[in-house]
Amino acid sequence: MANKKCIIRLLRYKNALHRLHSLGFVKVFSDNLADAVGVTASQVRKDFSLFGICGNKRGGYQIEALLEKLNHILGKNEQQKVVIVGGGNIGAALMKYKGFEKEGVKIAACFDIDPAKYHHKEGDIPVLPLEELKNFSRANHIRIGIIAVPDIAAQQVLDLMLSAGIKGIVNFAPIRLRASSDCFINNVNLVLELETVIYFIVNGLEKSIAEIHEEQKS
């Protein structure tokens, strides 16, 4: 029922609703939302139905109420604190990005083994020695971590994160990590994202499929 694809669509609906709301819209119909997100209207209604979300026949959905419900389902009512391990290219890009706060995500700290990366300035996200990851995560109840280290280091970083109580991971290293099933790993492989596009272009398939989103990647 509440499968991964469906959750990703709910997150998309939520983002689209945010935009509509900030544009001053008050209500929305299943087909507006479908259009904004790139799915069919029945898909939207089916997804909502699965989570017991209902609107008004002929009246559509009240955006505020809908956002409220989605945030509740998606656990976005409280701000989530996240740590990054690896303050290199990707890690630094993520730290500089201003878009997380808006979505209720707070990058609490970054950890690295390279002392040249350490950084501590009021207002900035601190970059700390890797040894402090465990204490920091425990003290701050961190449950989510981002792996942005070279692939050879990724497994040991994962193990350390798990031992620090982190259970949810976004992994940018292009390798398959081994873990107990008591954690959730979301692998993001940017090279693969590019290679996928290359495949469709090289084979002249750009006409058949116009667009892919995360959820079409299973």
Added chain:
Amino acid sequence: MANKKCIIRLLRYKNALHRLHSLGFVKVFSDNLADAVGVTASQVRKDFSLFGICGNKRGGYQIEALLEKLNHILGKNEQQKVVIVGGGNIGAALMKYKGFEKEGVKIAACFDIDPAKYHHKEGDIPVLPLEELKNFSRANHIRIGIIAVPDIAAQQVLDLMLSAGIKGIVNFAPIRLRASSDCFINNVNLVLELETVIYFIVNGLEKSIAEIHEEQKS
């Protein structure tokens, strides 16, 4: 038949085979590959069967021959040139990354509207004024582009890319782009990747589903 998910799995098989090959392995069985990639052995065989790839009963697959076939199918025999538009956080991280060349991907140039970003040094990837995108792309037969500009600028950048003959796009801006169906857009939404993990952790679902890959995101 040859759906997106299947292609992404083929790309994964290819990557796993690369690793195995560089470790000195010569042949591989469907279940080794399945294990390396995180799918079932029948899935591997079914995927291969779909593309007419065959191995030897009881002998598995010769890694070199298999890589050859996969590279042919995936269009990885010739190096692919790619441009980036937006030399900010993400754009810069991608330019500094050394892992693309290994996969036959060459970042040919980056384009930006901010003159402070312009850069031209022998050996480095040049950062050029946006106005030059069209000529550069035409002259270098660029077919693939990466959008790494703020969301408000993404649509106009896409339109420009399309007018420059670029047909395959990886888009990092978190908005739905509108385009003719004569192009292929792969949307990468990093905030969503994080939010997905947050959902599973906040709802205590980390036990049920241990790992997701791109292809499970549809």
Added chain:
DNA sequence: ATAGTTTTGTGAATAATTTCACTATAAAAT
């Protein structure tokens, strides 16, 4: 040679996901 074993290749079965199509209902129009 022959028997035994392992692994592929694939049609059939199953499972998962999406779309269809229709009913119920609320709002708008008359």
Added chain:
DNA sequence: ATTTTATAGTGAAATTATTCACAAAACTAT
């Protein structure tokens, strides 16, 4: 008030994707 119309909600149908299960082939050992 009554009719019309637009849209939600949802089982059923269709489609798509995955797994099963087993015959065919090829290697190994005797």
